[in-house]
Amino acid sequence: MKRWWIACLLLLSLPAGAAPLLLDGQESVELAGHLELLADPDGRLGIGQVASGAAGPFRPLPGHFTDGFGPLRGAWLRFTLIGSQGTPSRWWLRVHPAYLGRVMLYRPTAEGGWSAASAGSEHPEGRPLPDRVALFALEVVPDTPRTFYLYVRHGAHLAAYPVLHSTASLYRTVAGEDLLFGLFYGIVLVLVVINGLYWWALRERIHLEFALYLLFRGAFVLVANGHLGQFLLVDQPEMVIRLQLLLLGLTIASLAPFFTGILDMDEVFPRLARLCQGLGLIAVAAALVMAFGGWRGLSGPVVSFAVFIGLAGLATALVQWHRGAPRGRLLVLVMVVFLSGAGPTLLGTLGWHVSMLGDLYGVQLTTGLTFILLHFTVVSQVVGIKRAKEESERAARRAAEAVERERAARRAQSDFIAMLFHELKTPLAVIDSAATVLEHLDDGRRNETARRYDAIHGAVERLNRLVEQSLSPERQGPASALPDGGGAGGRGELR
Known part of the structure; x- marks a missing residue:
C-alpha cells in the first residue's frame, strides 16, 4: 500500500503530459498512451536541445506513433518509467516496425548526461542481441522515475511501436514470432x-x-x-x-x-x-x-x-x-x-x-x-474448368460418334444406291439391245413396226436418264429435277 502512495506522489510531481508507466508485475507492456512526441523533420535537433526544452514542447500521443508516408524525416518520442519493489531492474525495449532506418535511445546517466545507443536497419550492429527489430536494454530503478528519449528517422512510412519486455518475456516473444513467421x-x-x-x-x-x-x-x-x-x-x-x-x-x-x-x-x-x-x-x-x-x-x-x-x-x-x-x-x-x-x-x-x-x-x-x-x-475454379473441359470432351466424343454413325449410314446408302443403279441399268441395256436386234431382223414390215421400235428406244432412253440423274454415284446428294414427259431424239410415244 505504501508503494502505491509513493507512486501517486511521484506522478503528481511530474509535469503535465503523458502519464508515466509504472512497472509493477508486468512482463510485457506496450508504451501506447505513455508517449510524447516532438517532430524533427530535418533531423537537426540534438538530445541537449530536446531534453532541455529549447527545441519546443512535447505533445502527448493517444497511442503509438504513426506519421504516414512521406519523405525522409525524424521524430522524438519521450516516455517515463517508474520501477517498483520486486520488479526486474533490467528491461528490454523493442521498437517496431523492423524496417525503421535509424532508431536511437538516450538513457539518463548518473552524471546528469545521456547515454546513446543506436539500432535500426542502418545500425544493426547496435543491437545487444540478434533481433529483427531495434532492441535496447533499459535499467529501471524502484520508486524512481526515469525519462528516456527515443529518436526515429525513416523515409516512406514512419511509425514507431515501442514495447517493453522482461528478459523471460523477450525470449518467449521472439520464439513465438519465429514460430509464427516460420509457419x-x-x-x-x-x-x-x-x-x-x-x-x-x-x-x-x-x-x-x-x-x-x-x-x-x-x-x-x-x-x-x-x-x-x-x-x-x-x-x-x-x-x-x-x-x-x-x-x-x-x-x-x-x-x-x-x-x-x-x-x-x-x-x-x-x-x-x-x-x-x-x-x-x-x-x-x-x-x-x-x-x-x-x-x-x-x-x-x-x-x-x-x-x-x-x-x-x-x-x-x-x-x-x-x-x-x-x-x-x-x-x-x-x-x-x-x-x-x-x-x-x-x-x-x-x-x-x-x-x-x-x-x-x-x-x-x-x-x-x-x-x-x-x-x-x-x-x-480450376476444378470447374476441368469439369467443363471433360464435359466438352464428352460432348465432342458424342458428336464424333454421331458423325461416324452418319458416315456409316451414308456409306450403306451409297452402297445400296450403287447396287440399285447397276440392277436397273442392266435390264434397260438388255431391253435396248433386244429392240435393236429385233429392228435389224425385221423382215421388211418396218413401216408397221418402226414406230413401236422408236417408242421402245425412247422409253429406254428416258429410264436411263432417270437412273443417271437419280442414282449415279456422281449425282448422289440433292435430288435433281426429273426429266419432262417428251420422247427423246424426236421419237413419239407408244399409244
Missing part, C-alpha cells in the same frame, strides 16, 4: 511450389498468376519484417529499403491480373478490370522511381492502389454472389479478409492511429488466411 513462410513456400507445379502440369494461367503473387507478397513480408536484413543483407540497409519498395510495386502489379482473373472481373466490370491492371503497371513504375529516384513519398498512393483493387474485387464478388455463381460466397469472404488486412496498412499510410496488433501482426495473420482461402478459390 507463414512455410505456407507461402508450399503454395508457391504447389501452384507452380499445377501450372507446369495443367498450363492454367491462374496458377502462374497466383504463384507470382504469393512469391512477391511473401518476399515483401520477408523484407518488411526485418528477416532479410537480419540474416542475409546485414550490412546493406539501403539495398533492403530498395528491395522493399520494388517488392511493394511488384506485389500490386501481380495482384491486379490475379484478382481480375479469379473474380472474372473482365465479364462483370470490364472497364474496372482494365483500370486495376493499369494501376498495377503504374505501381511498378512508381516503385522504380522510389527505389532509384528517391521519391519515397509515393509509397502511400501505391499502397492505396492495393486497397482500391481490393474494393473493386469485393464489388465484383458481391455481383457474382448475387448472380448465384458457384464460388460467390467464397469470393466475398476472400475479399473481406483481404481488406481487413489491407485496411490497417492504409490507415497507417494516412497517419491515423492503429494498434500495433492490427498494423503489424494482424496484416500477417490476414495475409496468411487470405493465401489459404485464395488457394481453395483457385483450386475450385
